[in-house]
Amino acid sequence: MDENAKKELKKITSRRMDFKVQEVVILVVITCIFSFFAGTAFTKMKENPEVLNSEPLVMSDELVDFIYTYQNIVNQYYKDVDEKVLLNAALKGVLSEIEDPYSIYMDEDEYSNLNINLEGSYDGLGISIEKDSATNYMIVRSVFKNSAADKAGLKVDDAILSVNGKDVTGLTTSEFSALVLQGEETKYVMSVLRGEETLSITVEKANVVIPSIETEIFERNNKKIGYIYISIFAKNTSEQFKEELKKFEKGKIDALIIDVRDNTGGHLTAVEDILSQFFDSSYIIYQLEQDGQRQRIHSDGDETKEYPIALLANQYSASASEVLIGCLKDNLGAIVIGEKTYGKGTVQQLVDLSNGDQYKITTKKWLTPKGTWVNDTNGIAPDIEVKLSEEYFNNPSNETDNQLQRALEELSK
Numbered sequence: 001m002d003e004n005a006k007k008e009l010k011k012i013t014s015r016r017m018d019f020k021v022q023e024v025v026i027l028v029v030i031t032c033i034f035s036f037f038a039g040t041a042f043t044k045m046k047e048n049p050e051v052l053n054s055e056p057l058v059m060s061d062e063l064v065d066f067i068y069t070y071q072n073i074v075n076q077y078y079k080d081v082d083e084k085v086l087l088n089a090a091l092k093g094v095l096s097e098i099e100d101p102y103s104i105y106m107d108e109d110e111y112s113n114l115n116i117n118l119e120g121s122y123d124g125l126g127i128s129i130e131k132d133s134a135t136n137y138m139i140v141r142s143v144f145k146n147s148a149a150d151k152a153g154l155k156v157d158d159a160i161l162s163v164n165g166k167d168v169t170g171l172t173t174s175e176f177s178a179l180v181l182q183g184e185e186t187k188y189v190m191s192v193l194r195g196e197e198t199l200s201i202t203v204e205k206a207n208v209v210i211p212s213i214e215t216e217i218f219e220r221n222n223k224k225i226g227y228i229y230i231s232i233f234a235k236n237t238s239e240q241f242k243e244e245l246k247k248f249e250k251g252k253i254d255a256l257i258i259d260v261r262d263n264t265g266g267h268l269t270a271v272e273d274i275l276s277q278f279f280d281s282s283y284i285i286y287q288l289e290q291d292g293q294r295q296r297i298h299s300d301g302d303e304t305k306e307y308p309i310a311l312l313a314n315q316y317s318a319s320a321s322e323v324l325i326g327c328l329k330d331n332l333g334a335i336v337i338g339e340k341t342y343g344k345g346t347v348q349q350l351v352d353l354s355n356g357d358q359y360k361i362t363t364k365k366w367l368t369p370k371g372t373w374v375n376d377t378n379g380i381a382p383d384i385e386v387k388l389s390e391e392y393f394n395n396p397s398n399e400t401d402n403q404l405q406r407a408l409e410e411l412s413k
Contacts, residue, residue: 120212125149160192162191263320271324309332346366347362347364
């Protein structure tokens with residue numbers, strides 16, 4: 001590319017560009033180029049497009065070369081080119097070059113699945129499904145309590161054969177989900193195989209709240225010990241947690257077990273809200289670090305709990321789970337039982353693109369209240385190391401869960 005062509009392209013790109021080139025610049029700008037865009041939500045740019053055109057963009061030679069190459073491919077390649085595919089590939093390439101496993105590109109389907117879990121609710125039926133490779137049947141693996149599917153009578157291990165007359169035995173789980181989640185119909189007549197009986201069950205789509213909390217009360221040595229399992233930190237998890245903790249405290253628990261085994265994280269705001277239920281505002285619940293500058297995040301609560309707390313963790317307890325563990329350990333001396341945590345000490349920003357896709361990019365480090373960075377091989381080591389027994393894997397129950405039993409033993413002393 002000669003210098004005159006490069007100068008001309010810089011002139012063009014310093015003014016308002018046509019949509020497709022502007023889209024490329026937005027993608028690249030947000031991911032890796034201009035520091036003054038760092039931390040700005042993409043939604044703000046979409047709401048205020050004049051931000052991008054209030055002054056000329058200062059284009060590096062490398063970025064000009066990229067745009068020139070992209071336009072040359074689109075205009076000169078001898079076959080038709082799908083520009084969305086090109087742009088997606090470019091963004092994936094940029095993110096992969098960062099060599100950060102948490103900065104990733106997600107297409108609309110991938111984001112939709114992630115978003116359902118992180119939102120904690122969705123409009124649908126209230127089941128989880130699995131494809132049986134032997135029979136090709138779509139098998140119901142769980143039915144959410146009080147969901148549309150539960151009220152209609154669907155049960156675990158039901159095989160769904162057809163939906164509104166459409167044979168679904170040849171569909172993938174993603175295709176089945178798209179059929180009932182994205183379809184315009186609100187009522188679904190399902191042909192269901194239960195044992196040797198074929199049933200017709202009608203399910204009407206409704207809002208489904210995904211439970212992310214499970215609770216139980218244990219009695220040991222005349223002590224009442226509350227137990228709360230958190231499966232994910234969704235947007236509505238803190239409300240579920242608050243409701244159950246209030247019940248426990250009204251029942252006068254003597255101690256509490258919080259189980260975040262296999263919880264790989266979720267919304268940072270959800271874990272903030274949960275921790276604020278344990279501390280008054282004088283307490284730091286975690287710290288953020290960016291460009292060498294630290295920000296201390298304080299609790300929003302107005303009281304500090306005094307009962308003993310034990311935390312159950314394993315190698316899959318990550319990110320927001322580690323924020324919870326680090327805070328309760330640093331501030332209340334909570335004991336950690338189980339295995340060393342995963343070690344994810346970074347925070348990601350989720351960015352929307354105009355085509356419905358999204359990407360995550362790592363923007364900050366987080367540290368425990370005492371300033372420990374738990375990333376990579378660090379993790380959080382347990383105070384009492386206990387590996388799950390073979391007996392538990394062969395026959396899972398509270399009684400064979402030796403990590404849970406050790407927590408009960410410690411809190412009932």
